[in-house]
Amino acid sequence: MARLGYYFGAGPAALPESILLEAQSALLDWDHSNVSILEVGHRSAKFMALLQQAEADLRDLLDIPSNYHVLFLGGAARTQFSMIPQNLLSASKAHAAYIISGLWSSLAFEEAKRFGQAYAIEPGEVCQPDTAYVYYTPNETVDGMRFSDIPDTGNIPLVADMTSCLLSEVIDVSRFGLIFAGAQKNIGPAGLTLVIVRDDLLAIKPKSTVPTMLDYRVHAKHHSLYATPPVFQCYMAAKMFQWVQAQGGVKALHDINIAKAARLYAYIDASPYYQAMVDDVNARSRMNVCFSLENKAHEAAFLAAADACGLRGLKGHRLQGGMRASLYNAMPMEGVDALIKFMNDFSKGIN
Amino acid sequence: MARLGYYFGAGPAALPESILLEAQSALLDWDHSNVSILEVGHRSAKFMALLQQAEADLRDLLDIPSNYHVLFLGGAARTQFSMIPQNLLSASKAHAAYIISGLWSSLAFEEAKRFGQAYAIEPGEVCQPDTAYVYYTPNETVDGMRFSDIPDTGNIPLVADMTSCLLSEVIDVSRFGLIFAGAQKNIGPAGLTLVIVRDDLLAIKPKSTVPTMLDYRVHAKHHSLYATPPVFQCYMAAKMFQWVQAQGGVKALHDINIAKAARLYAYIDASPYYQAMVDDVNARSRMNVCFSLENKAHEAAFLAAADACGLRGLKGHRLQGGMRASLYNAMPMEGVDALIKFMNDFSKGIN
Numbered sequence: 110m111a112r113l114g115y116y117f118g119a120g121p122a123a124l125p126e127s128i129l130l131e132a133q134s135a136l137l138d139w140d141h142s143n144v145s146i147l148e149v150g151h152r153s154a155k156f157m158a159l160l161q162q163a164e165a166d167l168r169d170l171l172d173i174p175s176n177y178h179v180l181f182l183g184g185a186a187r188t189q190f191s192m193i194p195q196n197l198l199s200a201s202k203a204h205a206a207y208i209i210s211g212l213w214s215s216l217a218f219e220e221a222k223r224f225g226q227a228y229a230i231e232p233g234e235v236c237q238p239d240t241a242y243v244y245y246t247p248n249e250t251v252d253g254m255r256f257s258d259i260p261d262t263g264n265i266p267l268v269a270d271m272t273s274c275l276l277s278e279v280i281d282v283s284r285f286g287l288i289f290a291g292a293q294k295n296i297g298p299a300g301l302t303l304v305i306v307r308d309d310l311l312a313i314k315p316k317s318t319v320p321t322m323l324d325y326r327v328h329a330k331h332h333s334l335y336a337t338p339p340v341f342q343c344y345m346a347a348k349m350f351q352w353v354q355a356q357g358g359v360k361a362l363h364d365i366n367i368a369k370a371a372r373l374y375a376y377i378d379a380s381p382y383y384q385a386m387v388d389d390v391n392a393r394s395r396m397n398v399c400f401s402l403e404n405k406a407h408e409a410a411f412l413a414a415a416d417a418c419g420l421r422g423l424k425g426h427r428l429q430g431g432m433r434a435s436l437y438n439a440m441p442m443e444g445v446d447a448l449i450k451f452m453n454d455f456s457k458g459i460n
Numbered sequence: 461m462a463r464l465g466y467y468f469g470a471g472p473a474a475l476p477e478s479i480l481l482e483a484q485s486a487l488l489d490w491d492h493s494n495v496s497i498l499e500v501g502h503r504s505a506k507f508m509a510l511l512q513q514a515e516a517d518l519r520d521l522l523d524i525p526s527n528y529h530v531l532f533l534g535g536a537a538r539t540q541f542s543m544i545p546q547n548l549l550s551a552s553k554a555h556a557a558y559i560i561s562g563l564w565s566s567l568a569f570e571e572a573k574r575f576g577q578a579y580a581i582e583p584g585e586v587c588q589p590d591t592a593y594v595y596y597t598p599n600e601t602v603d604g605m606r607f608s609d610i611p612d613t614g615n616i617p618l619v620a621d622m623t624s625c626l627l628s629e630v631i632d633v634s635r636f637g638l639i640f641a642g643a644q645k646n647i648g649p650a651g652l653t654l655v656i657v658r659d660d661l662l663a664i665k666p667k668s669t670v671p672t673m674l675d676y677r678v679h680a681k682h683h684s685l686y687a688t689p690p691v692f693q694c695y696m697a698a699k700m701f702q703w704v705q706a707q708g709g710v711k712a713l714h715d716i717n718i719a720k721a722a723r724l725y726a727y728i729d730a731s732p733y734y735q736a737m738v739d740d741v742n743a744r745s746r747m748n749v750c751f752s753l754e755n756k757a758h759e760a761a762f763l764a765a766a767d768a769c770g771l772r773g774l775k776g777h778r779l780q781g782g783m784r785a786s787l788y789n790a791m792p793m794e795g796v797d798a799l800i801k802f803m804n805d806f807s808k809g810i811n
Contacts, residue, residue, distance in 0.1 A: 113494050118501050121691055126488070129496055133484045137477070143464050144772060145480055147649040147696070150469050152778070183651055184535030184673070185687035191671035223669050293688060298498040300534055300651045300690030318574050320542035320674065322535070336536035337644060339651030339690065340472055345498070421495060427503070 114419020115444035119250050119397055119426065119435040120273065120293040128348045135344065146344050151337050160333065163347035170350060170359050171275075173282050173305060180304040180325065181333040181343050186272045186291030189302065190220035192323045193244065193268055193287065198225040199313050202241035206230045208260060211249030212428065213270060218244075225316065232260040241313075242266045242286060248274040250294075251426040253399030253433065257391045259284050266310060273396050275303065276353055277438055278363045286310050294396070295438045297345035301338075304328075353438065362438050369436045369445045370395035376449045382456035386431060401431035408432070411455055418451050465770020466795035470601050470748055470777065470786040471624065472644040479699045486695065497695050502688050511684065514698035521701060521710050522626075524633050524656060531655040531676065532684040532694050537623045537642030540653065541571035543674045544595065544619055544638065549576040550664050553592035557581045559611060562600030563779065564621060569595075576667065583611040592664075593617045593637060599625040601645075602777040604750030604784065608742045610635050617661060624747050626654065627704055628789055629714045637661050645747070646789045648696035652689075655679075704789065713789050720787045720796045721746035727800045733807035737782060752782035759783070762806055769802050 116123040135146040142155065149156050164179045173179065182188075194205055204226045207218040221227035221244070230236065236243065243262040248255045250273045259281075260267065266286025275290035282288065287310060292301035304325065311326045321327055327335050356362055374393060377383045377400050386399040402408055411432070415423050425431040434448055467474040486497040493506060500507050515530045524530065533539075545556055555577045558569040572578035572595070581587065587594065594613040599606045601624045610632075611618065617637025626641035633639065638661060643652035655676065662677045672678055678686050707713055725744060728734045728751050737750040753759055762783070766774050776782040785799055 112489060116495050116499055118495075118499060121499050121501060121688070123499055124496060129488050129498065132498075133487050136484050136487065137480050138463060143770065144467050144469075145475060147480065147483075148467055148469060148472050148474055150472060150773065151650065182535075184533075184539070185689070187687035188535075188671070188673040191673060195671070220672055223672075291688065298690075298692050299502065299688045300693060320539070320546065320671070321571055321574075322539040322542060323671065323674075336538040337472070337642065337650045338536070339649075339693075341649050341692065342651060342690075419494065422501065 114421060115440065115447060116422045117420065117434045117436075117440070117444070117448070118422030119433055120291070121299050122294050122435055122437050123439045124297070124345075124349075125352050125439045128345065128352055131348060132345060147341055149340060151334060151340050156340060157334070159347050160338075160343055163343060163350055166347070166350035166354065167303070170353055171280065171282055171305075176308045177282060178306050178308060178311065178325075178329040180306065180328045181338055181346070182302045182304060182328060183300065183336070183339045184302060185299070186270070186289060186302045187216075188323065189270070189289045189304070190217045191224060192325065193217075193242070194221040194224040194227065195317070195319045195323060196315055196325050197241050197266070197268070197287075197310060197313055198316050199241065200316055202239050203316065204228065204237050204240045206236045206240050206243045206265075208232055208243065208245040210246055210256070211252035211254055213249055213251065213272070214244070214246040217246070217270065232256070236262070236265055240265055242268045244268045244270075246270040248394050248396050250394075250397045250435070251429050253387050253394045253397045254392050255394040255396070266307070276359055276362070277366050277396060279360050292342055292346060294435075295349070297342050297349050301342035301346060303346070356438075365442065366395050366436065366438070369440065369442055370398060372442075373398050373434060373436070373445050373449065376452065380452070380456060383452060386429075396435060396437055398434045398436060399425060399429065399431060400434075414455055415451055420448055420451055465772060466791065466798060467773045468771065468785045468787075468791070468795075468799070469773030470784055471642070472650050473786055473788050474790045475648070475696075475700075476703050476790045479696065479703055482699060483696060498692055500691060502685060502691050507691060508685070510698050511689075511694055514694060514701055517698070517701035517705065518654070521704055522631065522633055522656075527659045528633060529657050529659060529662065529676075529680040531657065531679045532689055532697070533653045533655060533679060534651065534687070534690045535653060536650070537621070537640060537653045538567075539674065540621070540640045540655070541568045542575060543676065544568075544593070545572040545575040545578065546668070546670045546674060547666055547676050548592050548617070548619070548638075548661060548664055549667050550592065551667055553590050554667065555579065555588050555591045557587045557591050557594045557616075559583055559594065559596040561597055561607070562603035562605055564600055564602065564623070565595070565597040568597070568621065583607070587613070587616055591616055593619045595619045595621075597621040599745050599747050601745075601748045601786070602780050604738050604745045604748045605743050606745040606747075617658070627710055627713070628717050628747060630711050643693055643697060646700070648693050648700050652693035652697060654697070707789075716793065717746050717787065717789070720791065720793055721749060723793075724749050724785060724787070724796050724800065727803065731803070731807060734803060737780075747786060747788055749785045749787060750776060750780065750782060751785075765806055766802055771799055771802055
């Protein structure tokens with residue numbers, strides 16, 4: 110029952126077929142409970158055990174120190190754009206520094222300005238006094254850019270939107286004050302946001318009233334069960350964490366992800382027919398390879414021919430144009446090879 | 461492949477098996493797209509068409525007037541507890557009246573007090589001047605209580621938490637300013653909240669800064685696609701709306717729901733072994749039938765025996781105790797009959 114072809118969508122994104130098959134079974138009868146994973150109570154012993162195991166597995170995969178909380182929050186990652194300034198700015202530290210590298214960091218910056226004194230900095234630039242945190246986006250999905258280094262912010266907590274890169278590469282969690290990630294790239298279906306937050310950041314007294322559902326302290330205290338969580342997305346995340354373990358862990362996927370992106374960029378760079386949108390090799394995203402056709406008039410034909418070959422989801426972001434091949438954890442090297450073969454055939458008029 | 465028994469959980473709750481079977485297929489390959497419903501992009505033409513159809517179907521089912529917006533929001537309904545005062549209170553109308561009838565309305569009241577001048581009233585009581593809205597919870601899942609009448613609030617907009625009753629009974633939407641409902645009772649899996657809001661309420665200028673993701677106006681303007689919505693829950697809601705249509709619409713389910721609850725309460729009232737927790741017949745919830753055993757020492761044995769008979773999810777809310785049989789739309793009369801037969805057998809020592 111294998112599916113045909115490969116899905117290169119930027120998020121929601123491809124998921125491993127083995128997990129989809131397992132979820133199919135849980136949809137009618139989760140683990141011989143005679144209750145669907147879509148029906149089971151979030152306070153049932155069985156679901157609470159799943160959530161605890163998911164947290165333990167994520168802690169293991171990322172080597173998360175014990176002074177960090179892991180939160181499973183319902184809804185989109187974009188909610189973090191206000192949660193971060195609302196929770197982390199205080200009367201004594203009312204400033205926040207934002208490194209702007211693309212669409213998502215710039216939107217986060219705009220939202221932060223509504224809740225406090227946010228200002229833009231370049232990586233490595235010295236911060237103003239009273240800066241509560243430095244915010245950046247290690248991988249920008251729309252622009253296809255990544256940071257090759259973690260910015261050094263000294264004692265100022267670093268906040269990172271890892272929506273499109275969490276679990277795709279080895280990271281040193283202890284370098285960060287707060288990490289968040291929407292699920293729909295490397296974690297599961299849309300509708301869940303993971304937050305990893307150091308406990309001293311929960312001791313901050315916010316400047317103004319934080320809506321209870323936007324308060325990290327409330328979710329930490331209730332172990333993500335203050336309100337009904339998105340049960341199915343939590344289930345899928347738990348399965349995905351086990352899948353990452355089965356692949357050999359984050360380090361193994363990290364190596365594969367480097368190889369996948371390198372192979373695709375190398376083909377693009379060698380072909381006169383295609384052009385990488387990001388020139389700086391060190392700034393090129395491994396997760397989202399953005400490229401254009403030398404002749405833009407062929408774009409629609411390219412997408413149609415790719416689709417006919419079972420290579421779907423290649424259209425670039427509506428604000429960016431061109432093509433985008435997203436190579437998250439669930440994309441195997443075979444998918445990259447199939448894409449390169451197609452691109453080569455198309456450039457020669459074979460399709 | 462029918463499942464054994466019935467699931468009486470209060471939410472997440474039972475879903476029609478026909479929809480679970482359809483979702484199973486979409487999990488691997490949604491409607492012959494070779495992409496899973498868990499992977500498909502929220503801006504794909506196919507998903508946007510689904511969301512539009514879902515809204516059209518809901519408008520049809522509830523006869524929603526054209527001056528109301530329908531929003532599909534990610535996350536739990538509890539977020540509404542702050543969204544409502546944050547969006548609806550203004551400098552000129554800074555007060556909000558809350559009718560407290562149980563746990564959920566009391567929690568909503570507590571949150572509103574954090575954002576404005578909220579005060580408690582009895583149904584029918586005259587409001588203070590400058591009252592922006594009156595809030596109530598037509599059905600209280602924990603307490604097993606319902607309102608038999610819609611409170612008359614004159615020109616003051618009425619806000620209703622219909623999480624546990626939307627689509628279970630015929631309502632006159634035009635009597636309300638805003639209706640919201642978490643999905644996990646009559647709409648789909650947890651992780652989605654529906655909001656139906658009259659357009660004049662979106663013209664209010666809020667008192668203070670509203671987080672963009674908590675701003676009804678933003679979601680209305682972007683037709684629920686400002687951020688990535690919980691795609692799978694939207695799909696399930698769309699299927700559920702079609703299922704309600706196939707049952708004959710809300711009126712047909714309304715009649716069945718009255719009959720289901722009446723049959724169970726009649727049995728409980730006639731049995732010396734069980735006791736309904738709500739005495740006032742008019743205040744008894746049709747969705748959540750709360751009852752206790754005359755001899756509380758038998759509760760654990762009751763739950764274990766019920767489970768062995770395939771009747772699951774009957775334990776009352778942790779704050780309320782006793783038993784609770786939730787009879788949402790997806791629970792057929794056969795489930796009620798099976799429960800009554802079991803209760804009768806158990807009371808006679810047969811199980």
